Amino acid sequence: MNVTVLKFGGSNFLNPEDFGRVARHLAERLAAGENKIVAVVSAMSGTTDELKAVMLDVNKQPKPSNLDAALATGEMLSACLLEAAVSGLGIRALSLNGYSLGIRSNSEFGRASVESVDASPVIAALQENDVVIAAGGQAIDQSGKVTFLGRNSSDLTAIVIASMLGEHACEIYSDVPGVYTADPYLVPGARLIPEIAYTTIARMSQHGAKVLHHRAVAYAEKHAITIACKSLTSEGAVTGTIVTGHGNASSVTVARGTAVLSCRSLAERNKLRALLDQHDVSAICIEDNCGARICILCDVDFGIRLVALKSIRLVSIESRTAVTELDSSGLRVHLESDYEQAISRACQIHQRMYPATDAEISGRRTTKQRSTYSSLLIRANKAPENTQ
Numbered sequence: 001m002n003v004t005v006l007k008f009g010g011s012n013f014l015n016p017e018d019f020g021r022v023a024r025h026l027a028e029r030l031a032a033g034e035n036k037i038v039a040v041v042s043a044m045s046g047t048t049d050e051l052k053a054v055m056l057d058v059n060k061q062p063k064p065s066n067l068d069a070a071l072a073t074g075e076m077l078s079a080c081l082l083e084a085a086v087s088g089l090g091i092r093a094l095s096l097n098g099y100s101l102g103i104r105s106n107s108e109f110g111r112a113s114v115e116s117v118d119a120s121p122v123i124a125a126l127q128e129n130d131v132v133i134a135a136g137g138q139a140i141d142q143s144g145k146v147t148f149l150g151r152n153s154s155d156l157t158a159i160v161i162a163s164m165l166g167e168h169a170c171e172i173y174s175d176v177p178g179v180y181t182a183d184p185y186l187v188p189g190a191r192l193i194p195e196i197a198y199t200t201i202a203r204m205s206q207h208g209a210k211v212l213h214h215r216a217v218a219y220a221e222k223h224a225i226t227i228a229c230k231s232l233t234s235e236g237a238v239t240g241t242i243v244t245g246h247g248n249a250s251s252v253t254v255a256r257g258t259a260v261l262s263c264r265s266l267a268e269r270n271k272l273r274a275l276l277d278q279h280d281v282s283a284i285c286i287e288d289n290c291g292a293r294i295c296i297l298c299d300v301d302f303g304i305r306l307v308a309l310k311s312i313r314l315v316s317i318e319s320r321t322a323v324t325e326l327d328s329s330g331l332r333v334h335l336e337s338d339y340e341q342a343i344s345r346a347c348q349i350h351q352r353m354y355p356a357t358d359a360e361i362s363g364r365r366t367t368k369q370r371s372t373y374s375s376l377l378i379r380a381n382k383a384p385e386n387t388q
């Protein structure tokens with residue numbers, strides 16, 4: 001069966017009307033001759049943070065499995081809303097979620113790893129429907145509990161589904177058309193990279209380039225899946241970057257909310273480093289004269305929980321923004337306590353890498369629109385537009 005696999009990130013869903021916009025794009029693709037479509041969706045922009053905050057309001061230390069089940073509802077709702085929008089256009093559509101997708105993970109709640117896949121539920125759904133919608137970032141463990149695959153992990157779900165269906169390509173839609181030399185919302189003059197190697201984008205992603213998830217990129221490389229990074233505009237889909245085996249570019253990344261852990265000795269820090277590596281948590285040792293420190297760059301909550309589970313005693317944990325320059329000579333990480341300071345530093349580094357024109361320098365940073373949890377619920381209670 002010839003299947004097109006696409007993923008729509010939370011940045012595509014700022015408002016409930018956006019489900020209709022994505023549904024119309026899927027309808028156009030089918031009308032243009034595509035056979036079957038799997039659309040993987042993320043929670044609406046900002047929803048995962050809001051769900052987490054609500055849970056922590058109710059219980060400061062929820063069971064990890066309980067928290068995962070709550071976070072997964074963000075993507076489950078998006079999948080239901082897209083199913084409603086697509087079927088409202090008269091297209092046969094069905095949504096699946098962690099319980100029904102056929103993706104199994106281990107039980108490392110908070111950032112579980114995919115262990116096995118069974119394509120039969122998705123294939124059965126595709127036989128009966130033209131569009132199958134999958135809730136991203138979730139799976140089930142051995143005991144049937146839903147697990148969360150980590151922040152921004154819907155990309156991983158899309159690549160896993162493409163691979164399980166034997167496809168060699170996956171389209172990832174975001175609010176930017178592709179991978180840039182820096183976050184284009186923060187650094188004026190950031191340049192679009194038309195083709196980039198898996199290893200280069202994976203490193204950028206581990207250091208804060210959210211546009212693609214590094215574990216999704218690693219899975220794509222292992223299973224020879226080409227990723228097309230795209231954006232849905234009023235003129236249709238635009239492709240900005242293709243991720244394949246080639247392409248390199250210097251870049252600067254900004255990762256907000258990284259955790260700097262001060263250990264009691266170098267030996268303890270090395271032990272901690274080994275533990276984080278073993279669980280595939282990106283971290284770097286800080287080599288300076290300020291003691292034995294290590295910085296967790298992604299999966300921060302999961303990393304800190306691991307440390308607590310192993311009863312490793314720390315001197316302190318501090319939050320920092322990490323600014324990383326990546327070029328052919330390797331990478332350098334700068335840690336800043338002030339976010340605005342971190343952005344200025346990123347801009348300076350980028351200006352050194354890619355001297356900008358006056359127009360680019362005077363360009364102002366753009367901000368993103370975020371929806372709120374309460375407005376989401378109020379709007380989701382309204383009848384879908386196209387279901388008369």
Ligand SMILES: Nc1ncnc2c1ncn2[C@@H]1O[C@H](COP(=O)(O)OP(=O)(O)O)[C@@H](O)[C@H]1O
Nearest residue numbers: 009010011174175179180182183185209210211
């Ligand atoms: N180097 C980069 N290239 C493109 N986008 C980047 C980069 N670094 C950070 N970003 C950010 O990644 C965002 C897209 O990722 P994300 O917010 O997770 O989108 P989605 O919800 O669609 O998955 C962009 O809006 C941009 O702010």
Ligand SMILES: N[C@@H](CC(=O)OP(=O)(O)O)C(=O)O
Nearest residue numbers: 009010042048151152153154
């Ligand atoms: N629940 C995930 C959803 C996800 O993957 O997000 P996105 O595709 O919008 O980066 C998160 O926000 O972490």
